Amino acid sequence: MRRHAFALAAALAAPSAFAASAQLTLELPKLEVSEYHRPYVAVWIEREDRSVAANLAVWYQNKDGKDAKSGKAEPGSKWLSDLRQWWRRSGREQTLPIDGVSGATRPAGQHQLKFEGDKAPLSTLAPGSYKLVVEVAREVGGHELVSVPFAWPPASPQHLSAQGEHEIGAVRLDLDP
Amino acid sequence: MNNLLKWTAAAAFACLPLAASAHKMFLVPSTTVLSDGDDAWVTFDAAVSNDLFYFNHHAIALDGLAITGPDGAPVAAENPHTGKWRSEFDLHLTKPGTYRVSIANEGLFASYVDAKGEKKRWRGSVDKLGEIPADAKDVQVSESQGSVNAFVTLGKPNDTALKPANKGLELVPVTAPNDLFAGEAAKFRFLIDGKPAKDLKVSVIPGGTRYRDQLNEIAVTTDANGEFAVTWPTAGLYWLNASLDKQKPTVAKAKERRLNYVATLEVLPQ
Numbered sequence: 001m002r003r004h005a006f007a008l009a010a011a012l013a014a015p016s017a018f019a020a021s022a023q024l025t026l027e028l029p030k031l032e033v034s035e036y037h038r039p040y041v042a043v044w045i046e047r048e049d050r051s052v053a054a055n056l057a058v059w060y061q062n063k064d065g066k067d068a069k070s071g072k073a074e075p076g077s078k079w080l081s082d083l084r085q086w087w088r089r090s091g092r093e094q095t096l097p098i099d100g101v102s103g104a105t106r107p108a109g110q111h112q113l114k115f116e117g118d119k120a121p122l123s124t125l126a127p128g129s130y131k132l133v134v135e136v137a138r139e140v141g142g143h144e145l146v147s148v149p150f151a152w153p154p155a156s157p158q159h160l161s162a163q164g165e166h167e168i169g170a171v172r173l174d175l176d177p
Numbered sequence: 178m179n180n181l182l183k184w185t186a187a188a189a190f191a192c193l194p195l196a197a198s199a200h201k202m203f204l205v206p207s208t209t210v211l212s213d214g215d216d217a218w219v220t221f222d223a224a225v226s227n228d229l230f231y232f233n234h235h236a237i238a239l240d241g242l243a244i245t246g247p248d249g250a251p252v253a254a255e256n257p258h259t260g261k262w263r264s265e266f267d268l269h270l271t272k273p274g275t276y277r278v279s280i281a282n283e284g285l286f287a288s289y290v291d292a293k294g295e296k297k298r299w300r301g302s303v304d305k306l307g308e309i310p311a312d313a314k315d316v317q318v319s320e321s322q323g324s325v326n327a328f329v330t331l332g333k334p335n336d337t338a339l340k341p342a343n344k345g346l347e348l349v350p351v352t353a354p355n356d357l358f359a360g361e362a363a364k365f366r367f368l369i370d371g372k373p374a375k376d377l378k379v380s381v382i383p384g385g386t387r388y389r390d391q392l393n394e395i396a397v398t399t400d401a402n403g404e405f406a407v408t409w410p411t412a413g414l415y416w417l418n419a420s421l422d423k424q425k426p427t428v429a430k431a432k433e434r435r436l437n438y439v440a441t442l443e444v445l446p447q
Contacts, residue, residue, distance in 0.1 A: 080212035
């Protein structure tokens with residue numbers, strides 16, 4: 001009898017993922033360079049074994065661009081493998097565009113992505129420890145990867161952050177149970 | 178001088194200068210990991226040199242070049258050219274998967290004493306053994322089997338092109354050969370005529386030798402399964418080599434066989 005009561009209490013106290021939500025604020029730094037190209041960005045959730053649980057964002061040149069000098073058309077997908085960790089962990093298995101995930105490159109500044117616990121991808125996340133990973137590669141620029149570890153679902157409101165040094169600014173992950 | 182011309186003219190074996198065993202042969206791919214796009218091309222250099230990966234000695238002739246596509250079918254190289262210090266060619270990747278690029282080096286060496294009592298050397302293929310005069314004395318024939326390799330992947334890797342032919346010394350990647358990253362361990366297996374090559378000494382040397390003082394060679398030995406592992410210290414191109422002397426020959430007239438395997442592997446940063 002006591003055991004049942006304990007189990008019930010535990011179940012009531014356990015955080016429910018469906019009510020939870022997550023907000024990611026990602027800063028692409030404003031860089032003073034003579035030739036600036038909007039960076040390629042991939043954001044994903046990684047499990048402890050580094051497998052990808054969900055892709056959250058892939059910003060790239062999704063329309064064919066023309067090489068300025070030769071006028072030759074070059075598909076933007078050619079440079080997706082520059083996001084080398086995203087490419088090996090997930091990208092090369094994907095067919096782009098991915099609805100609700102992939103899109104055009106974005107300018108320098110703060111970008112917000114909101115996710116509800118009762119919708120994909122958060123609704124597909126099993127309880128556990130994860131990392132939110134941001135990878136950025138910029139043409140004639142650098143490459144950087146930043147990750148924010150988090151537990152899902154959150155037991156209490158979480159304000160997690162990480163800071164890039166070159167191609168990524170502040171990364172903030174706010175979790176609401 | 179005449180002898181030198183004869184050697185360089187031998188069609189099947191033209192790629193190696195006689196002192197090749199002291200030099201390293203290698204392919205240098207322009208890239209190894211490509212994402213989708215109609216524009217997936219890789220260009221390769223093929224050369225013999227002591228220094229990795231610099232072109233200062235001899236080009237490798239492209240006669241023995243064979244490219245295997247991700248479906249196992251052969252793929253033709255484009256725009257081949259042999260220059261003074263290196264050969265080059267382009268590969269258009271049109272199917273997703275892993276391609277194997279290989280330059281085969283197979284042939285026979287012979288030394289003999291001719292009717293005039295002069296010591297002569299000969300090199301060529303099995304069908305040209307008749308070139309050695311019938312009245313030659315003290316004929317010593319040895320066989321050589323080797324290959325120079327590189328791997329490139331468009332999109333998702335696969336292993337169809339990596340299946341061994343079970344002939345000579347072959348590397349079978351356990352870790353996908355275009356999935357190599359600094360700080361991570363990669364596993365490979367060596368086979369001799371299809372059987373695990375045990376206790377084989379393998380040499381792995383990072384490229385860029387001109388810009389540092391030490392070779393930084395990584396020496397490993399294969400285990401009972403012919404397997405070995407390498408943890409890459411840094412990103413970059415690596416030269417991987419194993420060779421064996423005095424092996425059982427496959428050609429009846431040969432006394433022994435020399436086996437050699439070379440691969441250029443690209444290790445990416447984290």
